[in-house]
Amino acid sequence: MSRGYVILRSSLHYRAHRTEHLRVRLKCIEHGFLMDEATANLIADKGVWLSMQPLPEGLRLGFPVGSVQRAKADEVWPGIARSYELAKKYKIKAAWGTDVLFSQALAQQQGAILASLTRWYTPAEALVMATSTNAELLALSGKRNPYPGKLGVVEEGALANSCSSMVPR
Secondary structure (H helix, E strand, O other): OOOOOOOOEEEOOOHHHHHHHHHOOOOEEEOOOOOOHHHHHHHHHHOOEEEEOOOOHHHHHOOOOOOHHHHHHHHHHHHHHHHHHHHHHOOOOEEEOOOOOOOHHHHOOHHHHHHHHHHOOOHHHHHHHHHHHHHHHHHOOHHHOOOOOOEOOOOOOOEOOOOOOOOOO
């Protein structure tokens, strides 16, 4: 990238790692469900992005009770709401995503997962996050960006993931 940034992804779960991750010019933290107030403040101060997921409760409940996966899910679940609340409080640039690439069942819920952002954002804010805000984050990848041209804007020649028009009656 022209400014010398390295796009690193980190799933910031443990407070002990927050300073070392943010010192290396980290630009985006994925998940961050165990983020605390001090970490949110540091993320905001450094201008680091959060790419979070409002995971559906059914995902957590799908893990067998007593399993390692269920124990980990139970640990991070309360942090989902807290992370979104802290992102709003500190005005942290937040992107939206899901880890549903290999699950047909979850992929079919993607619209509902996006709509669940309305617990913390207005519907318009959620749509902006999922489109133009995500495009801003993607653009940080520079030459690694798989989409040539402008993305996430409504203008001639730009790429769009949806289009609407008004037809006079």
